[in-house]
Amino acid sequence: MAEPPVGVLAEEGGLRVGVVAPDATAIEFCLFEGEREVARHRLRDRTGAVWHGHVPGVRPGACYGFRAHGPWAPGEGHRFNPAKLLVDPWATALDRGFRLHPALFDTGERPDETDSAPFVPKAIIAAPAPPPMPLPSLPGGPRVIYEAHVRGFTMRHPAIPEAIRGTFAGLAHPAAIAYLQALGVTHVELLPVAAGVDERHLPPLGLTNYWNYNPVAWLVPCPRLAPGGMAEVRAAVAALRAAGIGTILDVVFNHSGESDAEGPTLSLRGLGNAAFYRTRGAGYANDAGTGNTLALERPWPMRLVMDALRHWAVQAGVAGFRLDLAATLGRREDGFDPQAPLLNAMRQDPVLRELLIIAEPWDIGMGGYQLGRFPAGWGEWNDRFRDTTRRFWRGDGGLLGEFATCLAGSADIFGADRPVTDSVNFITAHDGFTLADLVAFTERRNWANGEENRDGTGENHSWNHGVEGPTEDAGVLARRAGDVRALLGLLLAARGTPMLSMGDEAGRSQGGNNNAYAQDNPLSWLDWEGIDWDLVEFTAALVQARLAHPALHDGRPLTGEAVDETGIPDVEWRRAEGGPPDWDGGRSLAVAFYAAGDRVLVAINGDAEAVALVPPVPRHGFAWTVLADSAGAAGDLAPRSLRLLAESPA
Known part of the structure; x- marks a missing residue:
């Protein structure tokens, strides 16, 4: 007999209930009216790991949780305690969000007998x-x-009604969508939106997990972000789609918000700790650096992930997923495996295989850096592009060749059998400095996080133009602004798939905080009143140029060979002044990309002095026209600038 369905669904005369608890000795299904527990139903049937049964007389809209009986043996991986109410891992809606309370913790030598039900969603x-x-x-x-x-x-958009700011309904507002349309982006990638919980060190500091990378209920939209539930999420996704913009969800399956052995008992820990987590005695493997690791090569954790992904794909209608710390998703007990069960299941699934999948190809576990080893057709966050571009523009020597390889799509990493569009290029992301801060701070300023400025990376490859942080020096401000425009140009001119970080196109600063995960306040929110609209317009022009020119967005690895009857090679490398590049110590580069009859020149001067620009001879009947110049200059290529040109009919 096949294992029965999991989750709680209405059926004729009541409910069909199924919950995964392989090592439990008994499971109780508990009904609530408000905070009052009004009934307990012991599930009498068990098939394999699933406890199941029919509960009569209960209608949709009722609220429930589970209590699990079994051994309390943390050293063997078992943490059963019926005093702790447990959230259904397959739940699709919650009556409220998670908030920590002492009753949720169960860390002693014996089970804590405090009933946690009043404090659990x-x-x-x-x-x-x-x-x-x-x-x-x-x-x-x-x-x-x-x-x-x-x-x-x-949160700070003046045209969005205050009542819906900070929510999916706010994201669906015409003013929000109009901005994204004007910018020209094709997809929005949203930081995690599943229901999660704060890390236990945050509430005493008066902080919350703003980024929401600490999930507990993977099928449930966060009640704070989507008070209208999945219907609100779908309405926003539909509004974006109607504007031609796809939605990608950043999803976290490498760990849960139950944290380490000192963390709260909320769901999986109480139902099947040894089955769902990779345990180490009374503790856990910590491949994600968050206290625990889901054992995703096992059937039931993998089933939970697959059901969650399909749920968001079908019910929300999203265009794809970004997999946080995806090396963990391909990890077995003995390390990363590109043929791991979960990765292969996603590739074969009839729903998921049609979606855009992007991997963050690392974690902190054994052999955790796996850039270039995910399936062809999946995007991968390319941190080598980020670091090399930062270091080259900062002025580090000897990087022109490596930088050029990144500019060409990082085919050395992704190989000849993958499109270079699999390289998701970025210079900044949510995790780290904003673009404005990258050129203004050499040291992080994370004091507001309450960790004595020890959190966040100390290796930022940043620079400040001689003044650390805020300044009124007009010359410094101009040089910083020029670098921001040039870096945006490099990102949007490089082969691969570019990713902009929210507000970089508008001059957003976080005051030097490079780990603002706990800053749910104006430090992290986009300041719509302070937007640099000139920078937005410049970025939009770059986006438009990228989308319009096959020479910039073609996905084939470059060869330097002719690709059609014109005899023009797909790429030509030269100095801006003409002649072959100085790969050992040069700071200027002019790259002519060619594809589908389209030819674009990316001219770069990373030096402190202007250089003459000598473009290649255009084709007969064509002339070079300027698409964008980061310095707003004509003639010579200004110091530390980028110019983008295209061949146009003369």
């Missing part, structure tokens, strides 16, 4: 619903991704 039983209506199709073609935070993007 209750799952809500959903009514059967017809399949969602199809959403508008997205246009194909090249991609430009905009990484954003639902709350941070909308």
Whole structure:
């Protein structure tokens, strides 16, 4: 007999209940009215790891949780305690968000007998619903991704009604969508939106986990971000789709918010600690650096992830997923395996295989750096592009060749059998300095996080133009602004798939904080009143140029060979002044990309002095026209600047 379905669903005369608890000795299904527990039903049937049964007389809208009986033997991986109410891992809605309370913790030698039910969100039983209506199709073609935070993007927008700021309804507002349309991006990549919990050190500091990388209920939209539940999420995704913009969700399956052995008992820990987590005696493997690691090569953790992904894909209609610390998702007990069960299951699944998948290809576990080893057709965050571009523009020597390789799409990493669009290029992301801070701070300023400025990376490859942090020196400000424009140009001119970080196109600063995960306040929110609209317009022109010119967005690895009857090679490398590049110590580069009859010149001067620009001879009947110049200059290539040109009919 096959194992029965999991989750709680309404059926004729009551409910069908199924919950995974392989090592439990008994499971109770508990019903609530408000905070009052009104009934307990012991599940009498068990098939394999699933406890299941029919509960009569209960209608959709009721709230529930589970209590699990079994051994208390932390050294053997078992932490059963029926005093702790547990959230259904397959729940699709909660009555509220998670908040820490002492009753949730169960860390002694013996089980804590305090009932945690008053302090645990209750799952809500959903009514059967017809399949969602199809959403508008997205246009194909090249991609430009905009990484954003639902709350941070909308909280300070003056045109969005205050009641919906910080939510998916705010993201769906015409003013928010109009900005993204004007910028020209094709996809928004949203920081995690599943229901999660704060790390236990944050509430005493008066802080919360703003980024929300600490999930507990993977199928549930965070009640703070989507008080209207999945319907609100889908409405926002649909509004974006109608504007031609796809939605990518950043998803976290490498760990749960139950943290280490001192963390709260909320769901998986109480139902099947040894089954769902990679335990180490009374503790856990810590490949994600967050206290625990899900054992995703095992059937039930993998089933949970696959069900969650399909749920968001079908119910929300998202265009794809970004996999946080994806090396963990491919990890077995003995290390990373590119053929790991979960990765292969995603590639074969009829729903997921049609979506855009982006891997963050590392974690802190054994052999945790795996850039270039994920499946062809999956995007991968390319941190080598980030670091090399930063170091080259900062002025580090001997990097022109490595920088050129990144500019060409990092085919040395991704190989000849993968499109270079698999390289997701970025210079900044949510994790680290903003672009404005990258050129203004050499040291992090994370004091507001309450960790004595020890958190966040100390290796930022940043520079400050001689003044650390804020200044009123007009010359310094001008040089910083020029670097920001040049870096945006490098990002959007490079082969691969570019990703912009929220507010970089608008001059957003976090005051030097490079780890603002706990800053749910104006430090992290986009300041719409302070936007640099000239910079937004410049970025939009770069995005438009990228999408319009195959020479910039073509996905084929470059060869230097002719690609059609014109005899023009797909790439030519030269100094801006003409002649072959000085690969050992040069700071100027002019790259002519060619594809599909389109030719674009990316001219770069990383030096402190202007250089003459001598473009290649244009084709007969064509002339070079300027698409963008980071210095707003004509003639010679200004110091520390980028100019983008295209061949146009004369």
